[in-house]
Amino acid sequence: MRTFTHGTLSDCGLVPMARKKTKTPTIKDVAAAAGVSTSTVGRVLGGYGYASPETRRRVMKAAKQLGYRPNAIARSLKTKQSRIIGFFLSSITNLFHARIAEGLQEVASSYGYNVVICCTGLNANRASAFGQMLLESQAAGVVFSVPGDEAVIRVAQSLLDNDIPVVTCHGSIRIPSQDRIVCDDFQGGYLAAKHLVELGHQRIGIIGVKDSGTSARRIQGAASFLKEHGIVPSRVSIVEVVSYSTESGYTGVKLLSARDEKPSAIIAANDLMALGVLECLEEMELRVPEDVSVIGFDDSFAEMTRPRLTTVALPMYEAGQVAAQLLLERIEGKDVGEERFITLPERLVVRESTTVYR
Amino acid sequence: MRTFTHGTLSDCGLVPMARKKTKTPTIKDVAAAAGVSTSTVGRVLGGYGYASPETRRRVMKAAKQLGYRPNAIARSLKTKQSRIIGFFLSSITNLFHARIAEGLQEVASSYGYNVVICCTGLNANRASAFGQMLLESQAAGVVFSVPGDEAVIRVAQSLLDNDIPVVTCHGSIRIPSQDRIVCDDFQGGYLAAKHLVELGHQRIGIIGVKDSGTSARRIQGAASFLKEHGIVPSRVSIVEVVSYSTESGYTGVKLLSARDEKPSAIIAANDLMALGVLECLEEMELRVPEDVSVIGFDDSFAEMTRPRLTTVALPMYEAGQVAAQLLLERIEGKDVGEERFITLPERLVVRESTTVYR
DNA sequence: TTGAAAGCGCTAACAC
């Protein structure tokens, strides 16, 4: 699949290697070709200011003919702002981050902005190096989707000091008085409990994670629904484990079975834990969902478990889109007032791990 | 968590809103402060050319004192090249792409380059829009990790026409005479077969995917090992299904069971299919791995299945790193000669779905 | 409605 190019003198080896690559045309070349000034070309191509229809036509034609392409760098030098949006995340292999990135990118690029990924891992140095780079390349804005440690906050602050707007999108980070997007953990928990109760379950086990705000809110949401709908409190067991892991899910079930009331349905604080729950239940020769219903959170790999996991899905893609939207409004200097705090609703995805009681 | 800033006159509301934000210092300011010329500053800060130790010291000090930060945009305008590397991929939520992206980003940023993600989805327009943007922002290089349709090839070509180096990294795309990185599918297949034979299996079932080069190479690799090690050909069954899906894996097992020789081990062309295999086997009341061993490819979610899947892992992270390396060499104009073709070895990950025969 | 011209901040050729 060879591409043929026009034959030139250099093809016959008689002229130096010079690779005469015709210089990319600039606004100046277009101006010359159209017989107008560069400022006129700028006006019509940039779409601002006035130009007579005739001139406009001529410029357009010349530009097309020359294959003119604006130089974003030159423009940025003048406007003191590139069309780069930085995205801080710990790892792009984390499905949540990937979904956010995709939503972000989609909206950003529809506005002509590029998304630069800044995977910080657990490394604080890395974060500040990215901050540096973003500053040097005159980034237009930055979204943070990382744990909010001190180093990161400092980075955000230095960005803000340079008038680069910043938003946070999911993740424990909180930057004082900046736009923030989160998922409605409480409502997600509420949804999970609602689903189970509607299926007729009355004895509910909940496995939460210690010291996790997200887990706490999910539990609160579930508990709130349960209370509102007359579920006898003594029939609701809440246990707490140390981490969001399969092992913890497993442990959680053990803890639950030590209680007086054996649950007919279990809410795990995320899918990974729900997987551990499934595993433990199988060992105990309890069938899911016939004997026990199980529900997780996140919708991260719920399609892959057997039975397929009923779960509460998080709107990460939308979160990314909203993050872009809010950021872009700030970037373009719209008067949107104070900091904004957006809470996105979660959504129940019913699969195979839950069914009617008895 | 409020950050206190130095009190200024404007704090007391007596001066206009003006936000006197002290203009970011430029090379000029540093020059003035150090009592030298801008070119000297450029030389010491840029690290090229000569400068006496004394001058160097003075410049450094002035730069630090002023909080000088080079303006990447201005530099790019001059050098006609930004430090942006474009990464074309269909979706970042695809784990492979995410891993490549991470490897790519890691190396790229260690060299001071930024990675811009270009998620094309299945949309050809999108690809050319990204190409446009990359051209306009004077990208330094681009890596492609997408299906190689015509539109994308055109984009790559236009990049090349503008002297922007391009490499492909995993994915069916092939750009004539450019560096290319792939995983060694053949060797992966070989590895899978070797593992099973070493466990004592003699009757092997292989489920491949029609019209897939990757699948074909994996099968060839497996077949090759089998032949070399005296496995009776009639005891090896190869069936082909239509897609890389759970359903296809399921179908594959059905196809295999219709054959005379019932396999004691099954190789599925990827993990998704292996999941279907697991499912079908369970329905047939065959235990894995006691009755049948199962092996997949990709290591995409093999930790999540029950039993956990033995699989052949693809070195995507490394692929991303290598892609960055090759690209950077081209970008920095190293004389690395002709197009390079790198084949990365795959790796067997033994989990629970395979065991010794009988 | 259009044009001339002054930079944006940096690099690099050239002169000293």
Added chain:
DNA sequence: GTGTTAGCGCTTTCAA
């Protein structure tokens, strides 16, 4: 070793 200077390609006054 160091300084002068001319741009890179664009935007944006200001005048015409």
